[in-house]
Amino acid sequence: MGCCTTSVKIFSIIVNAVYVLSALVAIGWIAFNAHLMSEEFVIVTYTTCAIIALFGLVGIFAAIRESAVLTKTSAVFILVLTIMQIACTYWMPHLHKFRDVNMAWQTSDMDIMQQTYKCCGVNGAQDYVKLFEMVPPSCYLHFQVTANNLFVDGCNAKILSFYESEKAPLFMVSCLLMAFELIRCSLAVILVISFNNKQWPVKC
Template identity: 30%
Template sequence: MDCGTSTAKYVLFAFNTVVVVVGLLGIVFGALILNSIGVIEVDGHVGFPIQAVLPIMLITLGSIVVFIAFLGCCGAIRESVCMTMCYAVFLLVLLIIQLTIVVLLWTNKDKFNSAMGEVIDKAWDSRSKNPAVFEAIQVSLKCCGKNGVTDYVLSLQTPPASCCEHNDCSNPLNFYGGCRSKFQEFMSFSTDTAKYVGLGLIAVELVGFIFACCLANNVRNYKRRNAY
């Protein structure tokens, strides 16, 4: 095995070892966030609130990254062309998906924020059929109504206890702000963070893809030369 192939092999192995650790940290971090959010109970139904979708996505992405990186480690250390090329293909697909998501988030921020607002609008409009959904949103986001307590007043309804800090609505200062703006702010901050993290992952994955292709090509050529 020539020097270039050995270098690519050990660099790829070290690279994927680091990626496995990063993926595991992502899973742990997502689990900690999910634990801090906790579950909520509304009308006897227990489940995760709406903002739990982000840590769940982080845990899922971390699991995928760990699997792909483990495949890369095995392919590098075993000098397997098949495993290394499978790793490169998986990495390229993941890279393309992440790049597409980052570009869409970057170029459609206003549309995304508008769509997040519509989620709250629809939940508010359908509260008569399924009040537990909007109640869960208010409990998890600590908000009140679509745009504020005035939504309940205009609907001739009494604001629920979830509209107020410590469930004490006797003091007007305890009322939370509207759910629409709070959810948009939460999602906007989360997506901004995701965009920059995604760009960093794309750069790292591109390096891994290049080294994987180099290693697979060198190993293939080495085996072809030894076959004669």
């Protein structure tokens, strides 16, 4: 039992360390690509990754200290996180899309969106024409105002296409994360049982 528990402890520490590192990498990736996402999504992602990293550290500390209470807490969090992950797998593909374009249309963020997604207006350059406005330079490739460089597609269509293309990779990553979380949960349960048996050994 002792050798088995030690092996599980070491494996749990490694898995949690990888999870903490992954959360930190995700935070860095979101920071680098924040302009492609809504402010709400960025805030939620930062918060979630920070919590994941925190409980990963809790899992490492619990395994080292052989604390059944902290390990239980970590296991419960992992279960909650897995349920949230399942919900996000369905919810994520429906994020952003038209709402973000309509919000950007009311602000100066439209210029950034048009250059990022290589699009023009909500439904096309005609949106500016209808308002008797000049088509902005951000509707042109590299801000070069020539007919050949004009972005033809509207931002609604471009962003919808972008997130549709992201569905499959997102689903695969989400499934991998859920599998990883279930492994962490299983390890936590095994450690809780081992720690409890060590603290209150069964008398024959």
